[in-house]
Amino acid sequence: MSYRPLSANWFTATRWEGRLAYGADYNPEQWSRPVWQEDVRLMNEAGVNIVSLGIFSWARIEPEPGVHDFGWLDEVMDLLHEHGIAVDLATATASPPPWLTARHPEVLPVDRQGRTLWPGGRQHWRPTSPVFRDYALRLVRVLAERYRDHPGLVAWHVSNELGCHNVYDYSEDAARAFRNWLRSRYGTVERLNEVWATDFWSQRYGDWAEILPPRWAAAFPNPTQQLDFQRFCSDALKDHFRAEREVLRSVTPSVPVTTNFMLMGNAKGMNYADWAGEVDFVSNDHYLNPGPRALDELSFSAALTGGIAGGRPWFLMEHATGAVNWRAVNKPKKPGELARDSLVHVAHGADAVCFFQWRQSRAGAEKYHSAMLPHAGEDSDTFRAVRQLGGVLEDLSTVVGSERGRARVAVLFDWESWWVSEFDSHPTCLLDYRREALDWYSALVELGMVVDVVPTDAPLERYEVVIAPVLHVVPDELSERLHRFVAGGGHLVTTYFSGTVDEHDHVRLGGYPGALRELLGIRIEEFGPLFEGESVELDDGATGTLWTDRIELTGEDVEVLASYRSGDHAGRPAITRRRWGSGSACYVSTRLGVAGLERVLGTVLDRAGVVSELPESLRGRVQPVVRQGAQRRYWFLINRTEQDVELTGLVGAELARSARAQHSDAASVLPARGVVVLESSPE
Incomplete structure (x- = not known):
């Protein structure tokens, strides 16, 4: 991936x-002017220095076609700048106004069953609509020309x-664009x-005209x-981003351009590893997913964001101070979680917390979605926590x-394997790639390891151990890179349904696992998925679910680390x-869960000579994450308990x-749900 050469770090060009x-999305159009004055006062009090x-x-900006109202936005831009608050200015194209969809209903998206998605929510537009694109780019140009010289931008x-x-989107616009995309990719219908x-x-x-999107x-x-x-x-979405970006660059070439990714949960439609080189700096939104492994998921997503950013600083564009509004049950955060969650992102490379x-x-x-300034106002625990976090971030200026x-260890994350491994008509529909x-990430954290999460095109040679779970799609080039990694002294671990x-x-x-069969020295004739609720026992005490394989050893020097004790393959590797x-190269043929994976990883890490720098008494309770400056090393220690x-x-x-x-x-005491940052000389 490559980035447009701006300054080494765009944050250093700002007034702070x-x-x-530190900041948030700001929506002054929802409030009266006196509230704007109160907002900037409280922003200054909290340490806010940027808003989107x-x-x-x-x-609001274009109340009717070609008619623009910038008076309120000019006033807000000036007010923020006067109070030392910078602006990440949106192009405002996320949701078209009612007049556009009323005049041009052909911009509305269509679902797989042919149903139109109507206005009333947000994002009701087709990524491939030439009509929407035309209106959107006109707005972008007008915005760029108006604010090109504003000192707050x-x-x-x-x-x-x-x-x-x-x-x-499965509309006729999408069908035409899909055919053009396929023609560019394959050249001929025969291919x-x-x-x-x-x-x-x-x-x-x-004929190309016969081809449709995969509708119902x-x-x-x-x-x-x-x-x-x-x-x-x-x-298609990346192309829309590029179109807006190029208008902005033509008018304001020195102002960096980004868009907020959604590296969390099941937002898998966009291949962000492929998108990362298109933005001037990576930005991400993340919302905590409640459950027993919520913190690990947050850390995993932040590590993946850092991974696709190539290890460079990135921007946390959105997360929540407390409850969200879109789950079945929306619980607030516990005391300490607002700061902890923010600092976990900083630990993994975020230079902005919004x-x-x-x-x-x-x-x-x-x-009912939480905010920095809640319904209860400034006399609230939430706003006090927001002010306190502003002070902590000030302490972290270096x-x-x-x-x-x-x-020394990385988990590979591959969007195409995520997509394909969860397709229909497979050995099981219960597989969950993410x-x-x-699971592997959590197991490594339990062992006290510093872990990267990186896309498959990342340089592997910087790691000693690489984990590639369910690496289902393996092109020849990736197979060759994995072979070279192992031959050069690296230690690879992969799993069921990989290399297929x-x-x-x-x-x-x-025979399976296809592209990795020779490297692993094994051969599998048939997959052995398990029914929901079914499990097998291994002779190392672990329990396997979801999947089993009937493994035949074919290579020299293949060691059996564990065998099945029960199930159809009892007594086999x-x-x-x-x-x-x-x-x-290690192969794990069943889903072991975090506890079972710790046993495997203990062996692999020991044989690779990889040891946690965390004292044994802290492993499992504290997660270490490291940032490295030119002169200093920063250890973020996160209490997982x-x-x-x-x-x-x-x-x-x-x-x-x-x-x-x-x-x-x-x-020396790290409180529950707490984070401490230690500074030391570089290695």
Whole structure:
């Protein structure tokens, strides 16, 4: 991936040079002018130095076609600048105004079953609509020309959460664009027929005009058609981003451009590893997913954001101070979680901490979504926590611009494997790619490891151990890179349903795991998925679910690390490890869960000579994350528990902490849900 050469770190060009950026989405159009004055006063009190402005304001800025009202936005821009608050200005194209969809209903998206998605919510537009594109780019140009010289403008924010609600459109516009995308990719219908294997079920095409998106069908749609449509949908939204970006660059070439990714949960429609090189700095939105592993998921997503940013600083554009509004049950955060969650993102490279939103709305669909300034006002625990976090971020000013610290272990994350492994008509519909990747991450954190999460095109040679869970789609180039990694001394771990297909979703023949069969020294004839609730026992004490394989050892130096004790493959290998060159390749044929994976990883890490720098007494209770500056190293220590933890055996001076333990002022105590940052000399 590559970034447009701006300054080494755009934050240093702002008026708060040397400070972490801190703020929120700001929606002054929802409030009267006297409230704006109160807002900037309280923003200054809280330490806010940046806001994202104008995200959903198209109908205000352009109340009718070609007629613009900038008076209120001029006033807000000036007011913010006067109070030292910079603006990440949105292009306002996330949701079209009612007049546009009333005049041009053909811009509305269509779902897989042919149903139109009507106005009344947000993002009701087709990524491939030429009509929408024309109106949107006109607005972008007018905005750029009006604010090109405004001293408060520090960045452009294209649209908002592109694809959050409209990633999959099956309209006629989408069908035409899909055909053009396919023609560019394959050149001829004959080549497409070969790649899509259209002789199956008499799907052979004779003309481009016959090809459609994979709409609601009588039976399972063609798998490669589904894969290409996933790629196309990601590319269509990326193309819209590029179109807005190029208008902005033509008018304001020195102002960086970004858009907020959604690296969290199941927002899998956009291949963000592919998008990362298109933005001037990576931005992400993340909302905590409640449950026993909520903190690990947050950390995993932040690590993945840092991974696709190439280890460079990035921007946390949105997260929540407390409850959200869109789950079935929306619980507030516990004391300490607001600061802890924010600092976990900073630990993984965020140089900006922002929330949705500044002032909690009193009406509309998100009125019960938390904000920096809640309905209760400034005399509230939430606002006191917001002020306190502003002070903590001030203490962390020296961290600004530092990059990801060295990790010896990485988890690979691959969007195409995520897409394809969860397609229909597979050995099981119970497979959850992201959950498996998170299991491995959690197990490594339990062992006290510093862990990166990186896309498959990341340089592997910087790591000693690489985990590739459910690496289902393996093109030749990736297979060769993994072979070189192991031969050069790296230690690879992969799992069930890996190496199975190439980039066209064609099965690699000769036995599973296909592209990785020789490297692993094993061969599998048939998959053995398990029913929901079914499990098998391993002879190392672990329990397997979801999947089993009947493994045949075919290579030299293949070691059996564990065997099945029960199930159809009792007595046969369940986990294997093969020495290859100066490295090794390990295969795990069942879903083990976090506890079971700790056993496997203990063996792999020991044989690779990789040891946690965290004292043994802290492993499992505290997660270490490292940022590295030119002169200093920053250890972020995150309490994963609900109890205070005594910090012992650590080197470094305390730089900042999220809170002190309730019943102790001792610097050595890390409170429940707390974070402490230690500063030391580089390695």
